[in-house]
Amino acid sequence: MGKTLAEKIWADHVVSSKEGEPDLLYIDLHLIHEVTSPQAFDGLRLAGRPVRRPDLTIATEDHNVPTLNIDKPIADPVSKLQVDTLRKNCAEFGVRIHSLGDVEQGIVHVVGPQLGITQPGMTIVCGDSHTSTHGAFGALAFGIGTSEVEHVLATQTLPLVRPKTMAINVTGKLKPGVTSKDIILAIIAKIGTGGGQGYVLEYRGEAIRALSMESRMTVCNMSIEAGARAGLIAPDEITFEYLKGKPHAPQGADWDAAVAYWKTLQSDSDAKFDKEINLNADELEPFVTWGTNPGQGLPLNAKVPNPADIADAEERGAAERALTYMGLTAGTPLKDISVDTIFLGSCTNGRIEDLRLAADILKGKKISGKVRMLVVPGSARVRLQAESEGLDKVFLDAGAEWRTAGCSMCLGMNPDQLAVGERAASTSNRNFEGRQGKGGRTHLVSPLVAAATALRGTLSSPADL
Amino acid sequence: MDKYTTHTGTVLPLRRSNVDTDQIIPAVYLKRVTKSGFEDGLFGAWRNDPEFVLNKPEFAGATVLVAGVDFGTGSSREHAVWALQNYGFKAVISSRFADIFRGNSQKAGLLTVVLPQDDVEAIWSAVEEDPKTQITVDLENKNVRYGAKTVAFVIDDYTRWRLMEGLDDIGLTMKKIDEVSAFEAKRASYKPKTLPVLS
Numbered sequence: 001m002g003k004t005l006a007e008k009i010w011a012d013h014v015v016s017s018k019e020g021e022p023d024l025l026y027i028d029l030h031l032i033h034e035v036t037s038p039q040a041f042d043g044l045r046l047a048g049r050p051v052r053r054p055d056l057t058i059a060t061e062d063h064n065v066p067t068l069n070i071d072k073p074i075a076d077p078v079s080k081l082q083v084d085t086l087r088k089n090c091a092e093f094g095v096r097i098h099s100l101g102d103v104e105q106g107i108v109h110v111v112g113p114q115l116g117i118t119q120p121g122m123t124i125v126c127g128d129s130h131t132s133t134h135g136a137f138g139a140l141a142f143g144i145g146t147s148e149v150e151h152v153l154a155t156q157t158l159p160l161v162r163p164k165t166m167a168i169n170v171t172g173k174l175k176p177g178v179t180s181k182d183i184i185l186a187i188i189a190k191i192g193t194g195g196g197q198g199y200v201l202e203y204r205g206e207a208i209r210a211l212s213m214e215s216r217m218t219v220c221n222m223s224i225e226a227g228a229r230a231g232l233i234a235p236d237e238i239t240f241e242y243l244k245g246k247p248h249a250p251q252g253a254d255w256d257a258a259v260a261y262w263k264t265l266q267s268d269s270d271a272k273f274d275k276e277i278n279l280n281a282d283e284l285e286p287f288v289t290w291g292t293n294p295g296q297g298l299p300l301n302a303k304v305p306n307p308a309d310i311a312d313a314e315e316r317g318a319a320e321r322a323l324t325y326m327g328l329t330a331g332t333p334l335k336d337i338s339v340d341t342i343f344l345g346s347c348t349n350g351r352i353e354d355l356r357l358a359a360d361i362l363k364g365k366k367i368s369g370k371v372r373m374l375v376v377p378g379s380a381r382v383r384l385q386a387e388s389e390g391l392d393k394v395f396l397d398a399g400a401e402w403r404t405a406g407c408s409m410c411l412g413m414n415p416d417q418l419a420v421g422e423r424a425a426s427t428s429n430r431n432f433e434g435r436q437g438k439g440g441r442t443h444l445v446s447p448l449v450a451a452a453t454a455l456r457g458t459l460s461s462p463a464d465l
Numbered sequence: 466m467d468k469y470t471t472h473t474g475t476v477l478p479l480r481r482s483n484v485d486t487d488q489i490i491p492a493v494y495l496k497r498v499t500k501s502g503f504e505d506g507l508f509g510a511w512r513n514d515p516e517f518v519l520n521k522p523e524f525a526g527a528t529v530l531v532a533g534v535d536f537g538t539g540s541s542r543e544h545a546v547w548a549l550q551n552y553g554f555k556a557v558i559s560s561r562f563a564d565i566f567r568g569n570s571q572k573a574g575l576l577t578v579v580l581p582q583d584d585v586e587a588i589w590s591a592v593e594e595d596p597k598t599q600i601t602v603d604l605e606n607k608n609v610r611y612g613a614k615t616v617a618f619v620i621d622d623y624t625r626w627r628l629m630e631g632l633d634d635i636g637l638t639m640k641k642i643d644e645v646s647a648f649e650a651k652r653a654s655y656k657p658k659t660l661p662v663l664s
């Protein structure tokens with residue numbers, strides 16, 4: 001019987017395998033940031049261990065960093081200590097780091113791909129659950145905890161139990177105004193936040209094949225919101241084209257050898273997935289979440305659901321609590337919901353294409369006087385690229401704020417936060433209670449919906465303009 | 466890592482599903498560079514509510530958390546595990562855990578036990594009736610006991626052995642480090658390296 005893509009990558013990385021034990025898997029690339037690494041480096045120091053492969057390790061500062069005045073010292077002393085600790089650890093252990101102000105600094109999942117260091121067939125880990133983003137290249141990429149960060153630093157391996165595989169077939173063609181963000185929000189609404197648990201997802205089908213690399217990253221990014229540690233897409237010409245010429249892409253004979261290998265990275269036609277899910281892209285509409293977990297989403301044309309209509313008691317209770325927290329009434333059309341803040345950014349939708357999509361809608365217009373809009377590029381390079389295209393002017397002229405790169409309001413660890421009761425349309429990936437600031441309310445949307453909502457002040461799609 | 470064989474204590478009944486890691490420990494508390502002191506941030510947002518179960522005196526001192534389905538979803542922050550441990554929890558029971566949270570718990574020595582939702586409900590009811598109910602979470606015999614009840618649970622032998630011996634994974638992997646070196650020797654030349662810096 002044939003193998004799935006995930007099984008092939010797994011098999012290529014097994015260092016040792018014994019009955020009754022997890023497989024020991026080799027890790028090709030380890031990404032590091034300031035929040036989940038300090039305790040791991042402490043562990044190494046205590047045990048007197050070096051970083052085994054600094055040449056397969058790279059660090060950047062993203063979660064904690066301010067997006068204003070980055071030429072000044074970080075104002076919050078606790079954040080500053082964490083960032084300084086990362087810098088010291090990297091210096092001590094010989095790890096490459098891209099610090100605030102460096103042209104390669106940015107959100108760890110934006111930086112890897114733009115350096116071309118994320119490539120098909122690799123195993124990639126990071127102490128961050130959205131490491132699944134790198135799966136868009138046909139890499140097996142997943143988030144790990146700090147104990148595992150230490151384990152990878154020390155041994156460049158991880159003991160892991162082989163996950164099951166799930167195929168998600170997306171057939172058909174997206175309508176104009178519908179994006180890959182809507183695909184993934186619809187998938188999560190369909191299978192639930194626990195639906196992918198224990199699986200590696202493989203996104204397949206013509207609607208996926210038609211997506212650009214950046215759009216594919218948006219899909220894979222949110223695999224974790226469906227409960228799956230990893231999600232991937234088989235590489236193809238679009239992948240190779242994206243990688244060609246990137247700083248760390250193979251060159252010359254190495255490029256040919258790499259492409260030959262990458263072309264084998266497909267699920268075999270007779271491979272069997274443990275589970276299959278189908279979705280038709282023809283029918284998709286712009287999607288938005290109404291609740292406090294990413295599975296609580298609906299097409300933008302729908303109404304806030306009535307918990308009383310939900311059969312499952314557990315889900316009904318969750319919906320009731322969500323509506324209370326979100327300050328919403330059952331039956332309200334989603335498009336009648338007014339927002340205070342628009343956040344365009346994050347590792348889900350903070351890349352150049354996302355900024356272009358939104359700028360296209362905002363060009364020559366003004367955002368509603370009732371909203372503030374934060375535009376936060378995913379990396380310093382994305383920011384530079386956007387500025388070279390004049391997108392910064394478009395955002396500023398429309399009345400939005402143009403910031404420097406980082407996670408920013410995606411998780412509100414830095415000063416970019418929602419106030420209590422404030423409501424945001426956000427292109428990020430989590431609408432958990434308080435995620436964007438204590439008491440803040442989050443509706444997850446695509447960059448197009450974010451831009452249209454900024455203009456109208458209520459949840460809107462470009463078709464409403 | 467401390468060895469875990471069996472633990473007896475009282476229960477904190479958390480009747481909520483989908484308790485994500487942002488609820489267990491909000492991001493603003495993640496700025497520490499140590500593994501201790503996270504108890505202050507445990508359920509940080511919910512704790513402002515005096516009615517929140519963690520604030521109820523009858524449940525003070527509980528060491529076994531019994532929560533709704535899909536506990537620990539969201540981010541990979543191991544700080545969620547440390548916060549629970551720092552607060553004094555030794556075990557968490559739920560009908561389903563998020564993968565990364567469960568993995569992190571097993572590395573850090575916090576026992577996570579999966580029981581069917583009916584059994585979770587039964588524990589909630591028993592504990593709400595009598596908050597002093599003692600519960601035993603027995604890894605050696607793979608069961609949970611309270612009152613006259615004994616409920617078996619499943620855990621893979623390897624994880625159980627590691628937890629019972631208090632073994633740390635790095636030490637175990639170091640025994641296979643020659644195999645790692647042999648694997649590295651076969652690495653394809655086209656695979657990327659982060660050093661030297663190219664751009």
Ligand code: SF4
Pocket residue numbers: 062063107108109128130346347348406407410411428429
């Ligand atoms: S942008 Fe948000 S989801 Fe992505 S790495 Fe940063 S905090 Fe995590």
